[in-house]
Amino acid sequence: MAAGSDGPLEGLKVLDLGHQIAGPYCARLLADQGAEVIKIERPVTGDVSRAMAPFAGGEPHPEKSLTFLYLNYNKRSLTLDLKSEAGRKILLELAHDADVLVENFEPRVMASLGLDFKTLSAVNPKLVVTSISNFGQTGPRRDWRANDLIDYAVSGVMSISGYAQREPVKHGYFQAGYVGGLAGSIPTMAAVLVQGATGRGQHVDVAISEALTSTLLLTVPYYTYMGETQTRRAPVGEAFGNCARARDGWVVAHSPRSGEWGDFCDVVGAPELKDPKFATARGKIANAAELDELLGAALARHERFALFEEANRKKILFGVVQTPEDLANCAQLAERHFFHEIDHPAAGRLRYPGQTFDASESGFAISRRPPLLGEHTDEILSELGHSRQDIERLRELRVV
Amino acid sequence: MSGDMKVQDLPLAGVRVIDASHVFAVPYATGLLADLGAEVIKIQAHTRMDVMAGHGPFPENIPGERAWDRVGSLNTVNRGKLGLSLDLTKPEAIEIFRRLVRVSDVLAESFTPRVMKKLGLDYAALRDIRPELIMLSNTGYGHSGPWREYGSVATSLEATSGMCWLSGYEDGPPSKIGQSYTDFLACWNAVYALLLSLHRRRRTGRGQWIDLSMYQTGAATLGPVIMDYFANGKVAGRMGNRNPDMAPHNVYRCAGEDRWIAIAVDSDEAWRALIEAMRRPAWAGDTRLADARGRIQYSGLVDEHLSAWTAGQHAEALATRLQNAGIMAGVVENGRDLLHDEQLRVRNFLEAVRHPPEAGIGERRYIGRPWKLSGAALAITRPAPQLGEHNREVLTKLLGYSDAEVDAMKKSQVIGNEIVTANKVQPLHLEGMRRNHRIGQPDSDYRKA
Numbered sequence: 124m125a126a127g128s129d130g131p132l133e134g135l136k137v138l139d140l141g142h143q144i145a146g147p148y149c150a151r152l153l154a155d156q157g158a159e160v161i162k163i164e165r166p167v168t169g170d171v172s173r174a175m176a177p178f179a180g181g182e183p184h185p186e187k188s189l190t191f192l193y194l195n196y197n198k199r200s201l202t203l204d205l206k207s208e209a210g211r212k213i214l215l216e217l218a219h220d221a222d223v224l225v226e227n228f229e230p231r232v233m234a235s236l237g238l239d240f241k242t243l244s245a246v247n248p249k250l251v252v253t254s255i256s257n258f259g260q261t262g263p264r265r266d267w268r269a270n271d272l273i274d275y276a277v278s279g280v281m282s283i284s285g286y287a288q289r290e291p292v293k294h295g296y297f298q299a300g301y302v303g304g305l306a307g308s309i310p311t312m313a314a315v316l317v318q319g320a321t322g323r324g325q326h327v328d329v330a331i332s333e334a335l336t337s338t339l340l341l342t343v344p345y346y347t348y349m350g351e352t353q354t355r356r357a358p359v360g361e362a363f364g365n366c367a368r369a370r371d372g373w374v375v376a377h378s379p380r381s382g383e384w385g386d387f388c389d390v391v392g393a394p395e396l397k398d399p400k401f402a403t404a405r406g407k408i409a410n411a412a413e414l415d416e417l418l419g420a421a422l423a424r425h426e427r428f429a430l431f432e433e434a435n436r437k438k439i440l441f442g443v444v445q446t447p448e449d450l451a452n453c454a455q456l457a458e459r460h461f462f463h464e465i466d467h468p469a470a471g472r473l474r475y476p477g478q479t480f481d482a483s484e485s486g487f488a489i490s491r492r493p494p495l496l497g498e499h500t501d502e503i504l505s506e507l508g509h510s511r512q513d514i515e516r517l518r519e520l521r522v523v
Numbered sequence: 524m525s526g527d528m529k530v531q532d533l534p535l536a537g538v539r540v541i542d543a544s545h546v547f548a549v550p551y552a553t554g555l556l557a558d559l560g561a562e563v564i565k566i567q568a569h570t571r572m573d574v575m576a577g578h579g580p581f582p583e584n585i586p587g588e589r590a591w592d593r594v595g596s597l598n599t600v601n602r603g604k605l606g607l608s609l610d611l612t613k614p615e616a617i618e619i620f621r622r623l624v625r626v627s628d629v630l631a632e633s634f635t636p637r638v639m640k641k642l643g644l645d646y647a648a649l650r651d652i653r654p655e656l657i658m659l660s661n662t663g664y665g666h667s668g669p670w671r672e673y674g675s676v677a678t679s680l681e682a683t684s685g686m687c688w689l690s691g692y693e694d695g696p697p698s699k700i701g702q703s704y705t706d707f708l709a710c711w712n713a714v715y716a717l718l719l720s721l722h723r724r725r726r727t728g729r730g731q732w733i734d735l736s737m738y739q740t741g742a743a744t745l746g747p748v749i750m751d752y753f754a755n756g757k758v759a760g761r762m763g764n765r766n767p768d769m770a771p772h773n774v775y776r777c778a779g780e781d782r783w784i785a786i787a788v789d790s791d792e793a794w795r796a797l798i799e800a801m802r803r804p805a806w807a808g809d810t811r812l813a814d815a816r817g818r819i820q821y822s823g824l825v826d827e828h829l830s831a832w833t834a835g836q837h838a839e840a841l842a843t844r845l846q847n848a849g850i851m852a853g854v855v856e857n858g859r860d861l862l863h864d865e866q867l868r869v870r871n872f873l874e875a876v877r878h879p880p881e882a883g884i885g886e887r888r889y890i891g892r893p894w895k896l897s898g899a900a901l902a903i904t905r906p907a908p909q910l911g912e913h914n915r916e917v918l919t920k921l922l923g924y925s926d927a928e929v930d931a932m933k934k935s936q937v938i939g940n941e942i943v944t945a946n947k948v949q950p951l952h953l954e955g956m957r958r959n960h961r962i963g964q965p966d967s968d969y970r971k972a
Contacts, residue, residue, distance in 0.1 A: 281785075447749050479736065
């Protein structure tokens with residue numbers, strides 16, 4: 124893995140007007156690959172994620188939000204009041220020289236700031252503007268307000284998540300934002316390729332709820348192919364393919380190929396399961412209650428990591444339910460150099476998760492710690508040609 | 524399908540991709556590349572069926588004689604591709620593969636680390652014959668580390684990557700949510716990594732190898748949770764539908780079979796708007812609920828009040844009414860709802876694709892893409908290929924084999940159009956699934972949706 128100076132996106136200039144998770148994550152993915160990202164934050168309070176728990180040390184502090192720190196390394200921070208005319212003018216100066224702008228406001232906001240795609244494009248025709256929103260920039264739900272709960276509900280994912288006799292439940296943690304940011308990186312890069320080939324920019328419209336719906340690779344064709352509507356499951360047949368109790372935690376016992384069923388029974392130490400009636404997917408559904416009883420009892424006799432490793436050595440597909448503590452201490456992640464230590468003047472020395480892939484010649488690097496609020500305001504404004512007096516005046520007017 | 528779309532205007536026009544992968548993550552990634560205009564050649568196997576094939580769904584739940592061509596999930600991810608079936612245990616097939624690599628830009632594969640090496644198709648070998656090649660290898664845990672040879676599917680990775688621990692009811696066990704979630708994280712990461720590498724190649728002329736770890740794609744979405752352990756020694760738990768800063772923040776039952784509305788109140792202003800929408804019930808004077816802190820403390824009570832109010836109401840109408848009042852709300856849509864959803868229809872998110880008559884599938888709607896480009900009309904460019912459908916076309920037109928050579932390959936079963944050794948695939952056990960609440964009541968009008 125090479126250093127950040129050899130990142131594939133070296134020289135790509137990105138403006139991050141994002142807040143919370145989706146926009147900042149998208150911009151950080153670009154930054155991780157060498158793009159020069161300027162994060163634009165509103166004066167005084169900054170990105171709302173600075174107020175999001177958890178915090179390093181536990182107490183709320185705008186420079187110690189772990190969500191902010193995680194989503195904003197590799198970026199510089201500029202404070203700018205986009206509602207002021209002077210602030211808007213500076214944004215347009217930045218847009219003039221940028222390649223990509225990422226934002227995740229509600230769709231009406233950029234236009235209300237006088238920063239719609241047409242305006243930005245007039246300033247810089249090669250600019251790629253990526254707008255990430257809950258439902259997209261068009262359609263009757265365009266202006267609906269939403270967060271991850273609403274996105275998960277409308278996406279369809281909740282309708283199959285949870286138990287039949289209880290309420291639908293969403294994914295844990297704030298997944299919708301990460302999904303939106305990750306999905307946003309794709310059309311952004313496609314547009315960057317077009318920009319390189321033709322010099323033309325374009326507007327990229329990413330819908331978080333549609334990205335979540337994209338994960339319903341069975342639910343959608345169950346309906347279009349058979350007219351069947353998937354629902355939440357009864358808690359039966361759980362021991363196989365869902366979280367089941369081991370002696371010291373939880374595992375997911377799973378092996379999709381029926382040919383390995385005998386091996387599976389040996390690994391979990393349950394010869395009574397070798398009955399062919401349990402071997403097929405069909406049979407497991409038909410005999411779900413009995414399977415739960417026999418398999419559940421067998422799994423509960425084992426330690427989770429011993430079972431996980433033994434099953435995988437025997438080529439049985441098997442998962443272990445890892446907690447955040449397990450992940451933090453995972454030898455696999457350590458050996459893959461997934462965690463990176465960064466010093467930060469307020470939050471101190473912390474370990475940060477990093478790359479999802481390694482590349483043989485270029486790729487992920489952390490070249491900058493997360494910025495303090497407005498840390499690079501003077502530096503960036505000087506680069507734009509503003510004089511020291513000019514910058515002082517803008518500061519007095521609270522534009523920056 | 525938009526038949527008049529010009530493929531040459533698309534972002535990946537002129538890019539050739541080999542898809543040598545199975546199940547969902549990489550096939551979906553290369554399907555999305557096809558939507559962006561790449562020419563994607565899917566390497567299929569006529570010696571065995573994809574592990575997902577037996578899971579269907581099949582049109583009208585009829586697997587038929589060629590079940591492998593009739594799987595709804597696989598036909599979603601393999602859209603837009605040409606199908607070339609190769610028996611990679613035969614040296615002739617390896618030679619075809621290598622010839623194909625020589626004229627391709629991208630190879631994406633998802634074998635365990637030792638397989639490609641054993642076949643002589645690992646990056647070190649292929650770089651020699653195609654130096655500009657961009658190759659992506661997707662595995663459960665990556666090509667290094669103690670778990671590198673562990674096989675995996677999303678079902679196991681959702682657990683291992685930490686997602687299951689955090690998902691489920693706040694008062695219940697860890698749980699799987701949705702379906703094969705990690706596959707999609709890996710899929711999107713794969714597309715991003717490939718587009719980055721194409722961008723870099725246009726600048727530097729150099730290819731590279733990408734070692735993608737599905738496990739890491741999952742753990743990366745839990746960054747602050749893992750950091751909370753590092754920084755504070757805290758192990759986060761399950762929150763169900765709740766939010767640490769908002770209440771109400773949950774789903775509430777409405778009129779009808781399994782109809783629910785999600786409601787999230789993010790400010791006191793939104794709370795007062797909700798009280799107004801509820802026509803100021805008697806309990807509205809309860810001062811404990813006036814601010815977020817109190818509502819969070821008494822969230823059980825808040826949920827009781829809201830459930831009593833939503834029960835018997837029409838979920839769709841109520842969601843619209845609350846949104847008009849500035850309150851975050853939405854219906855918990857199910858599979859049927861998605862196919863009748865006006866927002867998705869306006870955005871053509873679930874695209875109609877017509878299969879050739881011999882496939883016996885007709886026209887079906889498929890999941891499109893969660894993004895739009897103002898400069899290019901993206902669409903599914905063709906239905907998923909039938910097994911070996913483009914064998915002759917790819918071998919003669921692209922790789923320069925003669926028709927006689929192709930005939931000989933067919934005779935020696937280097938290529939093929941059907942899976943001879945396959946057991947007859949059974950229809951899905953729908954009544955058993957209905958009994959176990961995997962599916963609800965069937966809808967006879969589904970072909971019209």
